[in-house]
Amino acid sequence: MGLCHGKPIEVPSSNAENSVVPGNSEHAANSDATKPSNFPFYSPSPLPSGFKNSPANSSVTSTPLRFFKRPFPPPSPAKHIKALLARRHGAVKPNEATIPEGSECEVGLDKSFGFSKHFLQKFELGEEVGRGHFGYTCLAKAKKGELKGHELAVKVIPKAKMTTTIAIEDARREVKILHAITGHKNLVQFYDAYEDDDNVYIVMELCKGGELLDRILSRGGKYSEEDAKVVMVQILSAVAFCHLQGVVHRDLKPENFLFSSKEGESQLKAIDFGLSDYVKPDERLNDIVGSAYYVAPEVLHRAYGTEADMWSIGVIAYILLCGSRPFWARTESGIFRSVLKAEPSFEEAPWPSLSSEAKDFVKRLLNKDYRKRPTAVQALSHPWLSNSHDVKNLLDISICKHIKAYICSSSLRKLALRALAKTLTVVHLAYFQDQFTLLGPNKSGVISLQNLKTALLRNSTGAMKDSRVVDYVNVVSSLQYRKLNFEEFCAAALSVYQMEGLENWEEHAHSAYENFEKDGNRSIMIEELASELGLSPSVPVHVVLQDWIRHADGKLSFTGFVRLLHGFSSRPLHKP
Template identity: 35%
Template sequence: MGNTCCVAPATTDEAEPRRVDAPPRDHHAAKKPAATTTATRQRHVQEPMPKPRARARDKAKPNAYDWAPPRVLPARGGGAAASAVRVLEGVVPHHPRLRVTDKYQLGRELGRGEFGVTHLATDRATRERLACKSIPKRRLRTAVDVADVRREVAIMASLPDHPALVRLRAAYEDAEAVHLVMELCDGGELFDRIVARGRYTERAAAAAARTVAEVVRACHAHGVMHRDLKPENFLYAGKSEDAQLKAIDFGLSVFFRPGERFREIVGSPYYMAPEVLRRDYGPEVDIWSAGVILYILLCGVPPFWAETEQGVARAILRGAVDFDREPWPRISRAAKSLVRQMLDVDPRRRPTAQQVLDHPWLHHAARAPNVPLGDVVRARLKQFSLMNRFKKKAMRVIAEHLSVEEVEVIREMFALMDTDNNGKVTLQELKDGLTKVGSKLAEPEMELLMEAADVDGNGYLDYGEFVAVTIHLQRLSNDNHLRTAFLFFDKDGSGYIERTELADALADDSGHADDAVLDHILREVDTDKDGRISYEEFVAMMKSGTDWRKASRQYSRERFKTLSNSLIKDGSLTMAR
């Protein structure tokens, strides 16, 4: 669950949260904490979901990202401060009396994300099956987290009714959580459907790619930049062969206006456009991400790959696409032509979503070559999907164990070091503070740490930069979060993730885990070849370049900024232009 209802200014990293249905707020008022009146009743959006006024995003907006530090909204363990935050107020219309359970019967858990848990929801009157994502307010630790949820709700409410876009049906809020009721998509992820088929062809890849392009066109036509297009965010509406493929996650999406430029580094590494790393981008990034998806659909592996974060980023910046590996020699010239256009490192030369749909290969998708792409592509897709699932489960465990108290400790440490209470920590304050808490870092190491963390080079750390330093120091001293994730898989406490435990963790809905995929993961992770995964091997996998997602989106933002800064320092961004 991510960004929710604002437009990023051209010269800032992130936009100030802005209500969709309310008049524009005073700039200084916008920085005040959310209302503190206890929200004891749930708010309900009647179906069909009313659309926000079309010109809401054209209103004047204040400069943003000038909050420091982000407010930690909940009190420890939740309580009155958490329940007082009114997340949906001013974002969507609401009804003050109904509860989510008045209209829907909540059933089994369908999945978990960074902030929320999704359950099956059955309409008590019609028996229609839907999905309900519940976001506990105790997980919304900062004003940015609240703004993220607001933006996502506003964007989902503003998008058109389109067969390829999951529809938000209702929204509720009570003292403990926000509940979003939407269409149920229980047909599995895009890659899972592909690997389940006995035969996979270029025509099937074209059909999926066309849906992705239609999603981009619909978003851009309504002033929405998705910013996180990836296969995991596309689910089939049902299990039938002709079920509709739908985009289901708008957590990092933002409203944009023509010509507007963005600087915040967000997204998922494999699918991130080079201009995102340069921190100067527009909606063309969605075309790039769709091109990466198309490349993977056709050959089973990402176009840009390396073992380290910097390596992957440099590969993206170079933009050299390999069309020699199997099965590219058998793929049509029209398909390769479209991939090349979508993965052009110059965003000005990339086609629009409409031009992608008008490309001969997609325009006549039903007539694309029906020659099988071979078992190698299906095998690669399965391996790629399940390795990500393994790491995603581990990240989820870490996220669930990143407590409110932990964030509160970081906030208190910032306040302790910020001795003049100006929302900034200087090098001297950092030295004094680290000495107070017993750090044994030598002064040169502190200076190097300060230089690395001060991503904007202004000589002090704001709260976001301070969080990155704190997490870095915690990881230097212990790996408690990784140990917790490891123990989640190591059910018998043997000190190893054994094959049966890995199979249980990666089993599909039927309880089956593919032996070939398990073999692949063990080959990749089990470096001493003893048939099991030790803690050290697990840590190496989690820290490898295959996944940059962090347990907290705020930490992810800071990590991406640090990566961008390192690329500037080593000249990669300049050389790639």
């Protein structure tokens, strides 16, 4: 059961209205203005100007707010979550936290990172330009070496704040990830890490263009569709690269994207990997991190993967296009309840005047069922964006997971998936064609599973090894299976859940069933179906599978066909 289903605890109302879930978020680190916060668990409060009912004392440095017509009831995962996060970084006594999260005792902690100790010899530290709960960022100038004379940004993490093993590991992992993924044009450039007895210093490029958030505010709270597309393509490009490496950012928000310069067309850079972690395609993380307005529902339920980043991108897209948050409340509890239960509005201005493609793009990203959200690579191929960029195609690591499931499926399910693949639209086929081409089909137009590994290693970094994505793909590529042509590749690589998230899913399903009736449906006994699905002899198969088969001719019913597409799960059968 997720954390958010625990016993409700009353949370005092607060005027702080933004980031409840803290990270090493020195987002101003690379921007021009200092934005201190009086609250350790909060980012600056919401935009006041131009928004109805906005409090007069709100800061103009935060994401535009959205007001709901009626207040939410006061239940509350918030206190649990805040206590967990405080405990994670040693901000409270152990008995004040509700969830144990590692060792909280500072005695005996090894705070030696093995980084160079010559920071002050190589760099002159300048003024502070940003401060977060776990550190701050300063301007700096290189005194010697290849960077001599260059202005840089240096994130300083005081060792005194590292009072738990988890806090130490967070800092170590941040450096490791930055080092591994640096080089992508939409990721902040990492140069080196240093330490002394008091601090860890992370040296990065200085982005002088300010935060994406500031650009939104300077435009009156929203972007035109065309300008929003330019921003979304850059965000998705960076995130697609991270996800391929097995890195999930976990704190995507407008404050964590900086422009490299003040020029209108300057590149956007993702920053602040202090909360990032490694994750394999079949792995779920369970620690709650991120920022309240951007946190995905499954994060609050403590079982999530890279799909959580896609939700955050959906929130950013919503804000870019309409200037307000899709989920908003005056308290932490209300924010979480809104994320879990409320549906974003697409009825108020300017949504009626925006394109149907833009609305579909945002709606798909903000699907509360993480399985139905598009991946970053798929989002780049969405009709709203597909003709507005020229981004190098990346392998979508999710197809490895789907291909593995396909290969391990019964012959009957393979037939059903092939029938569904025949209903794919031109847009879907374009995405699969790009992925198939990346896998390097031979002259006969087929690929082997070994192609998965070869294609993956073309874009491999150290992060991919640390996340064990390489190990995962090695397992898939070692499975014994015949070569796949493009038609079967589409069947193997598609996600039934993602297709189920389409507005016209019913049309796809019925069309696929018609194809299945012609090509693959046949009379089948319940016992045979149970064997095909690998059900245990102890399972009451006649009860479970009776509506899967038509009584008239013994063939698979439409209900059975759809269930077969998803793959069989015996979990519900274990209920008493």
